[in-house]
Amino acid sequence: MSEAQAIAATEAELGLTPSDKPRGMFIRAWEVFAENKLGLAGLAFVIFILLFCFVGPHLYVTNQVNTDLTNYLCHPSGQHLLGCDDLGYDEIGRLMVGGQTSLEVGLAAAVVSVVFGTLYGAISGFAGGITDAIMMRVVDAGLSLPYLMVLIILSVIFHPTVTTIIFIIAIFYWFGVARLVRGETIALRNREYVQAVKVIGGRPLRAVIRHIVPNAIGTIIVQGTFAVADAILTLSVLGFLTLGVAPPATDWGSMLSSGLNYIQGGNYWWLIYPPGICIILTCISFNFIGDALRDAFETRLQRR
Amino acid sequence: MVGFLIRRIGQAIIVLVMVTVATLGLVHLFPGGPVRALLGDRATPFLINYYNHLYGFNQPFYLQYLKWVGQLLQGNLGFSDKLNVSVATLIGQDLPKTIVLVVLGLIVSLIFGIPLGVYQAVHRNSPADYVLTGISFLGYSTPVFFLGIVLIDWFAVDSHVFPATAPQSSSVASILADPRALVLPVVTYAFLLYALWSRYMRSSVLDNLVQDYVRTARAKGASERRVVWGHVFRNSLVSIVTLLGLSLPSMVTGAILIEVVFNYAGMGLAFYQAALNNDFNVLLSFTVLVTVVTILGNLLADIGYAVLDPRVRF
Numbered sequence: 001m002s003e004a005q006a007i008a009a010t011e012a013e014l015g016l017t018p019s020d021k022p023r024g025m026f027i028r029a030w031e032v033f034a035e036n037k038l039g040l041a042g043l044a045f046v047i048f049i050l051l052f053c054f055v056g057p058h059l060y061v062t063n064q065v066n067t068d069l070t071n072y073l074c075h076p077s078g079q080h081l082l083g084c085d086d087l088g089y090d091e092i093g094r095l096m097v098g099g100q101t102s103l104e105v106g107l108a109a110a111v112v113s114v115v116f117g118t119l120y121g122a123i124s125g126f127a128g129g130i131t132d133a134i135m136m137r138v139v140d141a142g143l144s145l146p147y148l149m150v151l152i153i154l155s156v157i158f159h160p161t162v163t164t165i166i167f168i169i170a171i172f173y174w175f176g177v178a179r180l181v182r183g184e185t186i187a188l189r190n191r192e193y194v195q196a197v198k199v200i201g202g203r204p205l206r207a208v209i210r211h212i213v214p215n216a217i218g219t220i221i222v223q224g225t226f227a228v229a230d231a232i233l234t235l236s237v238l239g240f241l242t243l244g245v246a247p248p249a250t251d252w253g254s255m256l257s258s259g260l261n262y263i264q265g266g267n268y269w270w271l272i273y274p275p276g277i278c279i280i281l282t283c284i285s286f287n288f289i290g291d292a293l294r295d296a297f298e299t300r301l302q303r304r
Numbered sequence: 305m306v307g308f309l310i311r312r313i314g315q316a317i318i319v320l321v322m323v324t325v326a327t328l329g330l331v332h333l334f335p336g337g338p339v340r341a342l343l344g345d346r347a348t349p350f351l352i353n354y355y356n357h358l359y360g361f362n363q364p365f366y367l368q369y370l371k372w373v374g375q376l377l378q379g380n381l382g383f384s385d386k387l388n389v390s391v392a393t394l395i396g397q398d399l400p401k402t403i404v405l406v407v408l409g410l411i412v413s414l415i416f417g418i419p420l421g422v423y424q425a426v427h428r429n430s431p432a433d434y435v436l437t438g439i440s441f442l443g444y445s446t447p448v449f450f451l452g453i454v455l456i457d458w459f460a461v462d463s464h465v466f467p468a469t470a471p472q473s474s475s476v477a478s479i480l481a482d483p484r485a486l487v488l489p490v491v492t493y494a495f496l497l498y499a500l501w502s503r504y505m506r507s508s509v510l511d512n513l514v515q516d517y518v519r520t521a522r523a524k525g526a527s528e529r530r531v532v533w534g535h536v537f538r539n540s541l542v543s544i545v546t547l548l549g550l551s552l553p554s555m556v557t558g559a560i561l562i563e564v565v566f567n568y569a570g571m572g573l574a575f576y577q578a579a580l581n582n583d584f585n586v587l588l589s590f591t592v593l594v595t596v597v598t599i600l601g602n603l604l605a606d607i608g609y610a611v612l613d614p615r616v617r618f
Contacts, residue, residue, distance in 0.1 A: 137315065141322035144602060146594040148557035150330065152579045153587055157333050157341075233447055237561065240449045241576065253447065260453055263461060272457065276450040283445035 029218070029296040039292020042285035049282055053099035062093030064248070083270040085258065091270050094255060095278060101251040102282070105166050105235045110227035113170040117177025118220050122208045124178065125185030136182065142175035148237065155243035162245055165238070169231050177223050184216040218297025225290035229283040236279050252279045308610065316603045323595050324376075328369055330591075331584045337361065341582035342385060376592065382585035384578070391589045394574060402570035404480065406559055409493030417498045418544065421505025426532055428510065436502065443499025448558050452492045452565035459488060469567045489566045496558045497551075504547050508540040515539075542612045549605025552598045 033039055057064075083091050124135035154160075154168050188194060189212070197207040213220070232252075238244040239253025247254075252275040259271030334341040339355040356362050360371055375382070381391040424433045460468035471478065471485045480486075512518065513536055521531050560572030567573070571590060578586035 137318050137322065140315065140319045141326065144319060144553070144595055144598040145323060145326070146553050146556045146591060146598065148553075148560055149575060149587075149591050149594060150327075152560075152576065153330055153591070154333075156579045156582065157330075157335070229445065233445070236447045237449065237557075240447070240561075241564065243579075256447075256450060256453065263453065263457055269457075272453060276447070276454070279447055279450065280442070280445050284441055287441055287445055 042288030113173035117174035121178035121181030413497035417501030425509035
């Protein structure tokens with residue numbers, strides 16, 4: 001029996017056909033992810049809310065620029081399915097516009113903080129020694145700041161627009177990512193394939209970007225998913241404190257904040273519950289997806 | 305152990321210096337400087353100069369920093385120009401009220417979170433586990449102020465069971481004398497923290513249940529109750545101790561929001577109002593105070609971890 005035949009025989013014993021090539025990490029991860037019903041439900045809702053906020057305004061056309069005081073706090077009717085707010089804006093249209101802000105800020109803040117935190121953590125862990133010690137003390141300092149207090153101060157100082165608020169939120173999320181990626185990097189640093197880069201004279205940055213980051217990508221993606229949920233919550237908090245984006249732009253938190261003014265004055269439920277439920281469902285969906293992804297990238301759960 | 309303590313305390317001091325420099329630097333980000341923000345758009349150049357001189361803002365940054373830290377170390381937390389009281393007086397008034405809220409919320413959340421987390425781990429993948437997991441996911445994803453609004457809507461506006469606002473009295477004794485008004489703020493706060501504890505407790509107990517010492521205990525013939533509560537539970541509590549130290553920033557965040565929603569006159573509400581009024585001395589002192597407490601909390605959590613877990617030796 002030749003060597004090739006022996007391998008084929010072993011493969012057959014293991015239930016593998018010769019066509020079974022090692023599949024990509026993402027395909028294997030997807031297979032585990034697809035078995036998680038909560039994760040799929042979360043993904044479905046995220047797709048739905050993205051369509052609702054970004055495609056919806058083209059199908060359900062409302063005036064979200066000019067106020068219309070004749071419709072002040074109008075009740076839900078055939079014309080305004082969820083009624084109007086205190087400026088006469090249609091509530092469903094408002095949810096779409098506010099959702100655009102919330103989702104844009106959530107996604108962008110997550111991307112910014114995760115990219116920066118990953119590079120920072122990987123470089124710190126890879127460098128080691130005194131560089132690592134100094135870089136990690138900065139992270140410790142960031143993590144011990146009471147982030148909401150500093151967010152409030154920054155918002156008061158900068159009167160944020162959508163772009164600045166993305167960075168203001170991202171400033172506080174990358175610390176955690178950096179610490180996590182540093183841990184992964186230290187575990188990976190002494191592997192042969194990373195050492196090999198050094199041996200053949202590659203620059204350290206190459207080892208970080210080509211070898212360490214791809215191997216930590218599972219952790220990074222999971223953190224990124226949770227970061228979206230956290231950023232959306234944080235934006236809603238700033239909106240609630242009336243420190244969010246300036247009108248006529250709005251977000252779900254700002255909508256809640258203005259709805260709160262009418263809580264004692266009658267049953268204006270459509271001012272409070274729809275934006276609140278949008279925030280909760282969106283954040284829960286991203287949390288479900290994050291949990292499912294964590295399982296999906298955990299190698300021992302994957303079928304090869 | 306002594307080496308570990310020295311290294312750990314040294315780290316804490318370095319972090320403290322970084323944070324205080326950053327906080328003082330933050331105040332200088334106000335457009336036109338902090339004094340301009342405090343005095344408003346109509347302030348005359350003379351007044352701005354006077355206050356800049358008074359606070360030493362015309363000096364180099366490092367001198368300002370040294371002077372400010374020196375004052376802090378002497379216990380001088382600055383003066384609130386908007387409220388016309390010293391920040392120390394303000395803290396003396398408001399801190400006890402915030403402590404009442406935080407401690408009550410903490411107790412309620414631990415009473416529910418820890419046993420239910422253990423229960424979930426022991427009966428994992430049972431219907432009860434799924435329901436409780438769903439509840440803690442809800443806790444993670446609900447903005448705490450929205451929960452407060454919903455509870456106000458149900459229990460204060462619709463049914464008048466509880467008052468919509470927290471006790472407005474200025475003394476702690478009279479706040480505690482009106483427990484009905486404390487129910488909604490404390491419940492809201494506790495729900496936020498409950499999600500945190502129960503989920504960590506569940507995963508910590510799950511991790512511990514597969515450890516060798518559990519197998520040993522079972523092999524000795526220990527009853528399931530003794531294995532769970534005598535062995536696993538005690539070891540899992542260690543991770544809660546660490547978590548308590550690390551969660552201080554989120555606890556402060558929750559307290560700020562709850563105080564704003566329920567108009568509870570504690571430190572959080574005072575801070576929020578100071579932010580709206582550009583009252584930068586209050587902002588500076590409160591931020592530094594919370595940061596110091598957080599750094600101390602982390603330090604104590606690490607030391608507590610080393611003391612409680614005999615496997616951790618440095």
